[in-house]
Amino acid sequence: AQSVTQLDSHVSVSEGTPVLLRCNYSSSYSPSLFWYVQHPNKGLQLLLKYTSAATLVKGINGFEAEFKKSETSFHLTKPSAHMSDAAEYFCVVSDRFAGYNKLIFGAGTRLAVHP
Amino acid sequence: EPEVTQTPSHQVTQMGQEVILRCVPISNHLYFYWYRQILGQKVEFLVSFYNNEISEKSEIFDDQFSVERPDGSNFTLKIRSTKLEDSAMYFCASTGESDYGYTFGSGTRLTVV
Structure with missing residues (x-):
């Protein structure tokens, strides 16, 4: 069965500093992996997706994620x-x-960004 | 860019009442879904719908729930007799034949009082 573990429930960074949001997955098959973002009181917006092509995926708003099969990770x-x-x-x-x-x-x- | 449209954005209903949540998927999409997110919890799969029938449903999707695509454009989720624990944000989504990502609507926040 598939599952996803996001390793941090909250991340806080200062504006202008790097962001790292960690994700590990478990899947019996070749997975497709996604990152979605939800702003307060808004819907779910697709940031990026991995579908067995390039392992480094670029998304919107400057985000990217790398699929690492050996580590079963897909960090944003x-x-x-x-x-x-x-x-x-x-x-x-x-x-x-x-x-x-x-x-x-x-x-x-939940990502918090401080001035 | 094509959008999935959900109405209403907010719905308040009394316990035991029936509610219908409405969605207009992207016009050339073939697969339709409902997900829900109880406040503070994960987004959960409810049901998928293809070729005018349910493809898969979760254990949450019991006899109180039903889905319908009545006219080729709308996709509805009906809850026959709402319970307090049905209070959640309900998301509709659709995807095409070879898509690997959903397009979600902006959600309907259902509050059962």
């Missing part, structure tokens, strides 16, 4: 945090099966 990074990055971030795994895919969400990491 950004070189320089912006105040607008403050939000909840979800690491998500999916096994594509029967033509559709069910997403399994991690518990989320």
Whole structure:
């Protein structure tokens, strides 16, 4: 069965410093992996996705993530945090099966960005 | 950019009442989903729908829940007799034939009182 573990429930950084949000996954098949962001009282927005192509994936707003099969990790990074990055971030795994895919969400990491 | 539209954004209902949450998926998408997020908890899968039938449902999706695509554009989630524990944010999503990522709607916050 697939599962996702987000290693930090809260991360706090200063504006302009790097962001690292950690995610480990478990999957029986070749997984698809995603990061979604949820700003307060908003919906879920796709940041980036890995689908067995390049292991370093670039997303929106300067975020990127690297798929490391040997470590079963898919950590999200950004070189320089912006105040607008403050939000909840979800690491998500999916096994594509029967033509559709069910997403399994991690518990989320709340990112705070301080001036 | 195409969007998934959910209405209403907020719904307050009394315990025991029926509610219908509405979604308009992206027009050329084929797979439709409902997820929910109880306050402070994980986003959870409820149900997937393809070719006018349920593809998979979670243990949460009991007989009180049903889904329908009545007219080829709307996709609805009905809760027949709401309970306090149904209070959550409900997200609709859709995806195309070869997509690997969902497009989510902005959610309906359901409050059962």
